Amino acid sequence: MTDWVTLELPSAAHVVGIARAMAVASASSANVPVDRIEDVRTCASEAVTNAVQAHRRVEIHLPILIRTTVSAGRFVMEVCDVGPGLDEEMRSRGVDGPPREGGYGIPVMRALSDSFDVTPGGVLQPGMGTTVRMTYLLEPAV
Amino acid sequence: MTDWVTLELPSAAHVVGIARAMAVASASSANVPVDRIEDVRTCASEAVTNAVQAHRRVEIHLPILIRTTVSAGRFVMEVCDVGPGLDEEMRSRGVDGPPREGGYGIPVMRALSDSFDVTPGGVLQPGMGTTVRMTYLLEPAV
Amino acid sequence: MTIDDQIDGTSAVLSVNGEVDVYTAPTLRERILSAMNEGATTIVIDLSNVSFMDSTGLGILVGALKRMRQADGELHVVCDSEPVLKIFRVTGLMDVFGVVSSIDDLPAAP
Amino acid sequence: MTIDDQIDGTSAVLSVNGEVDVYTAPTLRERILSAMNEGATTIVIDLSNVSFMDSTGLGILVGALKRMRQADGELHVVCDSEPVLKIFRVTGLMDVFGVVSSIDDLPAAP
Ligand SMILES: Nc1ncnc2c1ncn2[C@@H]1O[C@H](COP(=O)(O)OP(=O)(O)O)[C@@H](O)[C@H]1O
Ligand SMILES: Nc1ncnc2c1ncn2[C@@H]1O[C@H](COP(=O)(O)OP(=O)(O)O)[C@@H](O)[C@H]1O
Numbered sequence: 001m002t003d004w005v006t007l008e009l010p011s012a013a014h015v016v017g018i019a020r021a022m023a024v025a026s027a028s029s030a031n032v033p034v035d036r037i038e039d040v041r042t043c044a045s046e047a048v049t050n051a052v053q054a055h056r057r058v059e060i061h062l063p064i065l066i067r068t069t070v071s072a073g074r075f076v077m078e079v080c081d082v083g084p085g086l087d088e089e090m091r092s093r094g095v096d097g098p099p100r101e102g103g104y105g106i107p108v109m110r111a112l113s114d115s116f117d118v119t120p121g122g123v124l125q126p127g128m129g130t131t132v133r134m135t136y137l138l139e140p141a142v
Numbered sequence: 143m144t145d146w147v148t149l150e151l152p153s154a155a156h157v158v159g160i161a162r163a164m165a166v167a168s169a170s171s172a173n174v175p176v177d178r179i180e181d182v183r184t185c186a187s188e189a190v191t192n193a194v195q196a197h198r199r200v201e202i203h204l205p206i207l208i209r210t211t212v213s214a215g216r217f218v219m220e221v222c223d224v225g226p227g228l229d230e231e232m233r234s235r236g237v238d239g240p241p242r243e244g245g246y247g248i249p250v251m252r253a254l255s256d257s258f259d260v261t262p263g264g265v266l267q268p269g270m271g272t273t274v275r276m277t278y279l280l281e282p283a284v
Numbered sequence: 285m286t287i288d289d290q291i292d293g294t295s296a297v298l299s300v301n302g303e304v305d306v307y308t309a310p311t312l313r314e315r316i317l318s319a320m321n322e323g324a325t326t327i328v329i330d331l332s333n334v335s336f337m338d339s340t341g342l343g344i345l346v347g348a349l350k351r352m353r354q355a356d357g358e359l360h361v362v363c364d365s366e367p368v369l370k371i372f373r374v375t376g377l378m379d380v381f382g383v384v385s386s387i388d389d390l391p392a393a394p
Numbered sequence: 395m396t397i398d399d400q401i402d403g404t405s406a407v408l409s410v411n412g413e414v415d416v417y418t419a420p421t422l423r424e425r426i427l428s429a430m431n432e433g434a435t436t437i438v439i440d441l442s443n444v445s446f447m448d449s450t451g452l453g454i455l456v457g458a459l460k461r462m463r464q465a466d467g468e469l470h471v472v473c474d475s476e477p478v479l480k481i482f483r484v485t486g487l488m489d490v491f492g493v494v495s496s497i498d499d500l501p502a503a504p
Contacts, residue, residue: 003152005151005152007150010146013305016305016307017171017303021167022164025162025163042370046338046339049340099346099377101347104342105338107374108371111374112370158417159413180477180480181480184446184481237484241456241460243456244453246449246485253484254480
C-alpha cells in the first residue's frame with residue numbers, strides 16, 4: 001500500500017494557497033531537489049485552480065482533493081475533482097499562437113513537471129471528474 | 143454544513159512538518175491575527191506529534207487527521223487519532239514541579255490556544271482514539 | 285496580495301505584493317481597470333515583491349495588455365523574482381510583455 | 395534541521411538550524427551526547443537560527459541539562475528568536491536554562 005498525504009478542500013478560490021503550502025511541505029519532506037520546489041508550488045496551484053473552476057462551471061459543491069506520495073524515485077502529486085472532465089484537445093494544447101487571456105495552466109504544468117497525465121474519474125468518485133497526475137524526479141536526471 | 147479543510151497523514155514523524163504548513167496556511171487564509179499564527183503552528187505540531195506517538199505506542203498504522211474550519215468567529219483546528227485514548231489526568235496537567243523530559247505538549251497547547259478540548263473518539267472511527275480541538279479568536283478579545 | 289498605486293497624470297505604477305492566484309487575481313484586474321478609467325495611458329505593473337504568481341495572473345496581464353494596446357496605451361511589466369520570471373518564460377510571454385528587471389530599465393515616457 | 399558543532403577542548407558549541415520537532419529531535423539528542431562523549435563539560439546550544447521548536451525539542455534539552463549537571467558540567471541555551479522563546483516562557487523553562495539572547499552574554503568559562 002502506498003502512503004498518501006491527502007488534503008481535501010472545499011471547492012473555493014481562497015483555499016488554493018493551502019494546497020500550495022501542503023504540496024511544498026510534502027515535496028520538501030520527500031527531498032524533492034530545492035530548485036524544483038517552486039515548480040511543485042506552481043503546478044499545485046494550476047491543478048487546484050482548474051479543479052475549483054471545473055466545479056464552479058457546473059455548480060458542483062463537492063470537495064476537491066490533492067494528494068502526494070513517493071513512488072519509484074519520484075515525488076507524485078495528484079489533483080482530483082468531480083467536474084465535467086477534461087477533453088483530449090485541451091490536454092495537449094501548447095503555448096503557440098497569439099497571447100491569450102487563459103489556457104496557460106496545462107502548458108505550465110507540462111513544462112514544470114517531469115511527467116503530466118490526465119485520467120478521467122478519480123479517487124473521490126471513480127466514474128466522475130478528472131485526476132491530474134504529475135511527477136518530479138527525486139534525483140536530478142544524469 | 144461546515145466546510146472543513148482536512149489533511150490525512152500517514153502516522154509517521156516526518157509528516158509533522160506537512161501538518162504545520164497546512165495549519166499555518168489555513169489559519170492565514172482564515173485571517174487569524176498575524177501574531178497568533180505561530181501559536182497555531184506550535185499547537186498543530188504538538189497535537190500531531192501526540193497523535194503519531196499514540197499510534198506508535200500501540201502499533202497502529204492507520205492515518206491521522208488534522209482539519210480546520212471557521213466557526214462562530216473562531217478558527218477551529220482538530221487533530222484526530224485512533225490511538226489508545228488520552229486519560230483525564232494528563233489533560234489537565236500543568237508545568238509545575240521539576241523540569242521534566244516530556245509532558246509539556248498539552249500545557250503548551252492549553253497556553254497557546256483560546257480553547258483546548260479533548261474528546262474520546264473521532265472523525266475517523268467514532269468509537270476509538272482521541273480528538274483534540276483547539277480554537278483561536280479571529281478578532282483580538284476586547 | 286496588496287497593491288500600492290502611484291498615479292501621476294497619465295502614468296500609473298501598480299506595485300503588487302504577495303501572491304497572485306485565482307483568489308487574488310480579480311483584485312489585480314480591478315485595480316488595472318480603475319487606473320485606465322482614471323486616464324492612465326502608461327501602466328507599469330511592478331511584480332518585484334510578488335512571491336508567487338501562476339497562470340491566472342498571466343491571463344489578467346495579457347487581458348490588460350490587449351486593452352491598453354487597443355486604447356493606444358502601454359503596459360510594462362517589471363519583475364526580478366526568479367520563480368515569477370519562470371512562468372513568463374515557459375509560456376513564451378517574456379518578449380510579449382518585454383519584461384524588464386528594474387523600473388529604471390523602462391523606456392522613458394514619450 | 396542541521397547542526398554545526400565547534401568543539402574546543404572541554405567546550406562545545408552546537409549551532410542548530412531549521413526546525414526542531416519529533417522528526418529531527420533525535421538527531422539533536424545524539425549530537426549532544428556525542429559532544430559529552432568527546433569530553434565536553436560545557437555545552438552551548440545556540441538556537442538563534444532555529445525557525446521552529448516544539449515541546450519535543452524542550453524535552454531533549456531538559457534531558458541534556460540533567461545529564462550535564464549529573465556530570466558536573468554546564469549546559470547553556472542561546473536564543474533570540476521570538477517564537478522559540480515563547481515556548482520556553484509558557485513552560486516556565488526560561489530560568490531553568492537561563493536562556494540568554496547572545497553567546498556574548500554567557501558567563502565566561504571558569
Ligand atoms: N480539471 C478540469 N476539469 C475540467 N476541465 C478542465 C480541467 N482542467 C482544465 N480544464 C479545461 O481545459 C481548459 C484549459 O485549461 P488551462 O490550460 O489550465 O487554462 P485555463 O484554466 O486558464 O483555461 C480550461 O479552460 C478548461 O476548459
Ligand atoms: N492523542 C493522544 N492519545 C493518547 N495519549 C495521549 C495523546 N496525547 C497525549 N497523550 C498522553 O498524554 C501524555 C502527555 O502528553 P504531552 O503533554 O503532549 O507530553 P508528551 O507527549 O511529551 O508526553 C503523553 O505522554 C501521552 O501519554
